[in-house]
Amino acid sequence: MSARGQQHLWVAQRVTAMILGVAVVVHLVTILVAVRGGLSAAEIIGRVSGNEAWLMFYAVFALAAGLHGAIGLRGIAAEWLGWRGRRFDLAWLAIGLLTAAFGIRAAAGLYAA
Amino acid sequence: MRIDTRPRSHPTYIAFLVHRISGLLLALFLPLHFWALSRAIQGEAALENFLRWTDNGLVKASETLLVILLAAHLAGGLRVLALEFLGWRSSQKTLVAASAGVSLAAGLLFLLNVG
Amino acid sequence: MQETLKVSVWRGDGEGGAFQDFRVPAQANQTVLDVVTHIQRELDPTLAYRFACRVGMCGSCAMVVNGRARWTCRTHVRKVVQDGRLELRPLANLPVIRDLATDMAPFFDKWARAKGTFQPKDSADGAVPEEFHVVPPSSAKRQAADAGIECIGCGVCYASCDIVAWNGAYLGPAALNRAWTLVNDVRDGARRDRLDAVAGDAGCHACHSTQSCTERCPKGIDPSGAIAGLKRTLFWGMFGLDR
Numbered sequence: 001m002s003a004r005g006q007q008h009l010w011v012a013q014r015v016t017a018m019i020l021g022v023a024v025v026v027h028l029v030t031i032l033v034a035v036r037g038g039l040s041a042a043e044i045i046g047r048v049s050g051n052e053a054w055l056m057f058y059a060v061f062a063l064a065a066g067l068h069g070a071i072g073l074r075g076i077a078a079e080w081l082g083w084r085g086r087r088f089d090l091a092w093l094a095i096g097l098l099t100a101a102f103g104i105r106a107a108a109g110l111y112a113a
Numbered sequence: 114m115r116i117d118t119r120p121r122s123h124p125t126y127i128a129f130l131v132h133r134i135s136g137l138l139l140a141l142f143l144p145l146h147f148w149a150l151s152r153a154i155q156g157e158a159a160l161e162n163f164l165r166w167t168d169n170g171l172v173k174a175s176e177t178l179l180v181i182l183l184a185a186h187l188a189g190g191l192r193v194l195a196l197e198f199l200g201w202r203s204s205q206k207t208l209v210a211a212s213a214g215v216s217l218a219a220g221l222l223f224l225l226n227v228g
Numbered sequence: 229m230q231e232t233l234k235v236s237v238w239r240g241d242g243e244g245g246a247f248q249d250f251r252v253p254a255q256a257n258q259t260v261l262d263v264v265t266h267i268q269r270e271l272d273p274t275l276a277y278r279f280a281c282r283v284g285m286c287g288s289c290a291m292v293v294n295g296r297a298r299w300t301c302r303t304h305v306r307k308v309v310q311d312g313r314l315e316l317r318p319l320a321n322l323p324v325i326r327d328l329a330t331d332m333a334p335f336f337d338k339w340a341r342a343k344g345t346f347q348p349k350d351s352a353d354g355a356v357p358e359e360f361h362v363v364p365p366s367s368a369k370r371q372a373a374d375a376g377i378e379c380i381g382c383g384v385c386y387a388s389c390d391i392v393a394w395n396g397a398y399l400g401p402a403a404l405n406r407a408w409t410l411v412n413d414v415r416d417g418a419r420r421d422r423l424d425a426v427a428g429d430a431g432c433h434a435c436h437s438t439q440s441c442t443e444r445c446p447k448g449i450d451p452s453g454a455i456a457g458l459k460r461t462l463f464w465g466m467f468g469l470d471r
Contacts, residue, residue, distance in 0.1 A: 002428070003424070003427045003428030003430070004428070006427070006428035007427045010459070011463060011466070014194070014197070014198075014463075017190050017193075017194060018194065020187075021187065021190060021191060021194070024183060024187045025187070027183075028180070028183065028184060028187075028219055031180060032219075039167075040161065040164065041157045041158075041160035041161035041164055042161070044153075044160070045153060045157055045160070062147070065143060069136075069139065069140035069143050070140070072136045072137075072140055073137070076133065076136075076137055078395070078429070079391070079395055080394065099143055099144055099147065102144060102147045102148070102151070105147075105151060105154070106147045106148075106150035106151040106154070107150075109150070109151055109153040109154035110150065110153045112154075113153045113154075113156065113160075119295025119296060120292075120296045120297070120388060120440065120444075121390075121440070123439070123440070123443045125442075126438045126439070126440060126443075129436050132436075133436070193436075193437055196452070196453070196456050197437070197460060198460060198463075200453065200457065202453050
């Protein structure tokens with residue numbers, strides 16, 4: 001990958017980080033509220049099911065987290081395992097998008113439940 | 114290989130290590146988390162069954178650890194963004210201390226609430 | 229009876245080596261360089277090491293002292309000695325020539341790769357510029373340049389950086405700090421080329437802000453902050469903004 005492409009990965013990492021900075025705070029507060037008196041499926045589904053705002057939030061959250069995680073793993077693998085090069089870069093991008101798609105699918109499941 | 118800790122003991126290096134390790138564990142946990150939530154696609158009962166399975170001490174302890182990791186990674190990420198985008202310098206040590214505080218507080222809150 | 233220091237000195241070359249122990253008389257005022265010099269002059273003349281000025285100006289005597297890279301000429305033994313022991317190694321992240329002397333060529337090659345030389349704006353052919361730039365010392369850009377300008381290229385930051393160890397192509401803190409001073413020099417005409425040279429996984433984007441460079445710099449320079457500045461400038465530059 002060109003230096004320009006590597007810079008774009010860094011930008012994607014930081015832009016998703018900014019999104020996650022907000023999303024994780026929301027997520028942590030939700031967790032702290034949700035676990036009061038124990039977690040239940042009815043409680044989670046009652047909150048997300050049929051609610052477009054939560055669906056949108058979780059879709060954006062999952063996309064940002066999937067990409068952010070994969071780009072982070074790419075850096076660690078390059079530095080600690082020596083996994084470098086175009087084929088690894090493409091693999092990490094695929095893993096990031098796949099993880100994100102998996103998360104969006106789960107959010108859609110909660111929305112439809 | 115033995116790692117020499119003498120040149121790696123300053124607060125900002127510890128902050129980097131915490132950020133890296135927490136990020137690594139969170140990234141590995143993410144697909145697992147999405148898989149668990151996707152139980153809901155098979156209906157409320159499937160999700161409820163899974164949640165009842167998580168009602169054991171070991172899973173609860175892991176969940177607490179994950180909440181602390183998430184809070185720590187968030188705090189460490191804010192440190193990096195402040196350094197890179199806002200050009201913060203002198204207050205770096207304070208930032209590291211604040212980061213540790215926030216993540217610990219979040220973990221404790223989770224522990225207090227979970228029971 | 230006079231006290232003695234137990235000094236372990238790494239002996240070897242690029243192929244490998246081992247520590248050799250020496251006993252050196254302790255003095256009231258003694259730098260680590262004094263200790264190395266004593267070993268070479270009194271105990272073992274085959275010891276290889278490098279120094280020139282002895283007063284913290286030339287940047288040639290840096291070594292790893294008890295685990296941390298330092299200028300040996302400006303490091304008092306009493307500040308770093310542990311239980312009467314000193315452990316001396318050649319600078320990390322650089323090829324060893326012999327004993328405590330490293331080959332600094334890769335370090336300076338990276339300065340060149342980061343375009344660390346000043347390119348006059350108006351006189352590429354060496355002619356007198358059409359107009360002289362007025363550079364107020366208090367301007368933000370000049371202050372950003374001044375913050376990093378005192379680097380003497382000793383390699384302490386480079387040897388202290390784990391990213392250099394993990395990523396052989398990484399330009400490292402000193403070269404990137406140099407690039408940042410020139411990016412902030414309004415008289416310089418190679419800004420665009422230089423920013424291109426420092427982008428990507430071998431450049432500023434590899435830095436994880438461990439700040440070991442800033443922690444260790446004997447001149448109190450903040451290369452980590454300079455690298456963050458390069459990232460920021462490249463980021464806003466994508467949107468045509470100069471920040």
